[in-house]
Amino acid sequence: MRMRNKYRKPTTFRCNAGSRCSTSAVVWSLVGCFFMFQLYTLVRQKDRLGGEIQFRVSNHPQFHELEQVEEENIQIPPPRKRSPRAAKRKPRRPTTLIDEFLDENSQIRHVFFPQKLAIDPMKDTANDSYYFYPGRIWLDTDGNPIQAHGGGILFDEKSRTYYWYGEYKDGPTYHAHKRGVARVDIIGVGCYSSNDLWKWKNEGLVLAAEKANETHDLHKSNVLERPKVIYNDHTGKYVMWMHIDDVNYTKASVGVAISDYPTGPFDYLYSKRPHEFDSRDMTIFKDDDGVAYLIYSSDDNSELHIGPLTEDYLDVTNTVRRILVGQHREAPALFKHEGTYYMITSGCTGWAPNEALGHAAESVMGPWEFMGNPCAGGNKVSRLTTFFAQSTSVLPVPGFTGSFIFMADRWNPADLRDSRYVWLPLIVGGPADRPLDYNFGFPLWSRVSIYWHRKWKLPQGWSGWKRI
Numbered sequence: 001m002r003m004r005n006k007y008r009k010p011t012t013f014r015c016n017a018g019s020r021c022s023t024s025a026v027v028w029s030l031v032g033c034f035f036m037f038q039l040y041t042l043v044r045q046k047d048r049l050g051g052e053i054q055f056r057v058s059n060h061p062q063f064h065e066l067e068q069v070e071e072e073n074i075q076i077p078p079p080r081k082r083s084p085r086a087a088k089r090k091p092r093r094p095t096t097l098i099d100e101f102l103d104e105n106s107q108i109r110h111v112f113f114p115q116k117l118a119i120d121p122m123k124d125t126a127n128d129s130y131y132f133y134p135g136r137i138w139l140d141t142d143g144n145p146i147q148a149h150g151g152g153i154l155f156d157e158k159s160r161t162y163y164w165y166g167e168y169k170d171g172p173t174y175h176a177h178k179r180g181v182a183r184v185d186i187i188g189v190g191c192y193s194s195n196d197l198w199k200w201k202n203e204g205l206v207l208a209a210e211k212a213n214e215t216h217d218l219h220k221s222n223v224l225e226r227p228k229v230i231y232n233d234h235t236g237k238y239v240m241w242m243h244i245d246d247v248n249y250t251k252a253s254v255g256v257a258i259s260d261y262p263t264g265p266f267d268y269l270y271s272k273r274p275h276e277f278d279s280r281d282m283t284i285f286k287d288d289d290g291v292a293y294l295i296y297s298s299d300d301n302s303e304l305h306i307g308p309l310t311e312d313y314l315d316v317t318n319t320v321r322r323i324l325v326g327q328h329r330e331a332p333a334l335f336k337h338e339g340t341y342y343m344i345t346s347g348c349t350g351w352a353p354n355e356a357l358g359h360a361a362e363s364v365m366g367p368w369e370f371m372g373n374p375c376a377g378g379n380k381v382s383r384l385t386t387f388f389a390q391s392t393s394v395l396p397v398p399g400f401t402g403s404f405i406f407m408a409d410r411w412n413p414a415d416l417r418d419s420r421y422v423w424l425p426l427i428v429g430g431p432a433d434r435p436l437d438y439n440f441g442f443p444l445w446s447r448v449s450i451y452w453h454r455k456w457k458l459p460q461g462w463s464g465w466k467r468i
């Protein structure tokens with residue numbers, strides 16, 4: 001026998017005295033409302049799109065060329081011939097482009113790590129001048145490969161010069177033990193200066209490894225990664241933050257160093273676990289109001305933490321927020337455009353490349369929303385591997401609102417000193433093509449795009465060239 005459920009709600013609702021609405025009427029009116037809302041959002045999007053395109057064209061048509069989607073077709077070589085016995089012993093699994101990238105004996109190694117061609121500002125005249133070639137060896141003005149991996153660029157207002165700081169890795173790659181990751185002893189932080197972002201002069205090691213004292217954070221047997229420098233307008237000091245670790249990455253700390261000059265030498269102050277949390281990949285970000293923030297991967301790289309630094313930039317404050325919780329992101333690179341904060345991150349696969357993701361926020365402390373993969377052009381695999389590279393920093397191009405340089409590292413774990421730089425134009429504009437978290441399926445913010453180019457240069461007329 002079927003019992004009547006006395007707790008079940010009636011399927012009709014009283015709308016107002018005397019009238020009754022059926023469930024379907026309510027459902028249909030809800031559907032109607034939702035439809036109207038989506039229509040409204042679409043119209044708004046379209047308006048924004050129109051406005052955005054106009055804005056882009058009228059503001060910097062020169063950059064438009066760099067927004068062209070450039071496809072790249074990389075052919076996987078046919079499998080090498082093997083003896084029938086070898087083939088029987090171990091059947092070959094299909095080779096992917098990522099396998100080829102990770103295989104140091106790959107027949108197409110030169111595609112990812114070209115050996116013969118280099119960006120050489122002292123030789124490349126006329127036709128090749130000022131061209132960036134992502135993945136090529138990049139020589140400094142002395143003719144040596146630039147050593148500034150996992151780095152970032154400071155524009156020094158006083159000298160109107162760019163300084164590029166990064167890991168100086170010009171030593172042998174080895175494994176400290178069987179299960180250890182490929183590494184190079186700490187040599188120090190390299191610094192290069194430039195007026196045009198293309199010709200870089202080696203300014204030497206601005207923070208050097210400690211050779212004798214084994215207990216020192218900077219002892220060569222430890223790890224120093226992702227150094228970044230910002231200038232403190234109050235104290236007049238240049239402050240460097242970096243990832244400090246031991247050989248097994250269990251110290252998981254940040255280190256701080258300070259200098260009176262952008263070219264150092266930097267005095268190493270101390271290391272700590274920020275907010276008492278483990279901290280591995282990290283960056284710092286200086287906002288327009290002068291407040292600077294530390295952003296680091298924490299809780300075993302499962303989430304990021306963000307918090308303001310003290311006024312002198314020498315420590316963190318007690319304020320911290322957990323962001324991208326459970327998303328396992330690292331290599332954060334932050335930038336700001338028209339009041340919105342953006343961040344590019346990578347997944348956590350060591351030296352192997354993986355998919356970049358964009359995130360956006362109205363407040364630097366969050367909440368941060370997911371924006372999808374910003375990579376455009378190349379091919380599917382290269383888009384899924386950030387063009388075989390990993391984010392490290394995003395640099396605004398002066399004079400071109402909404403235009404940035406995305407700086408990434410194409411790591412070569414077989415020979416880390418030979419890791420390459422992948423710099424590409426990053427443009428903020430147009431509607432995002434992936435739904436964000438809280439917008440009922442329609443994008444709310446501008447799309448962030450990183451455009452693949454085999455070669456590209458900054459348009460004439462950006463202020464770096466004029467040396468204003």
Ligand code: GAL
Pocket residue numbers: 150181225226281330331348349350351390
């Ligand atoms: C990556 C990280 C690099 C380096 C590497 C070591 O995940 O982004 O900076 O730490 O691991 O395997």
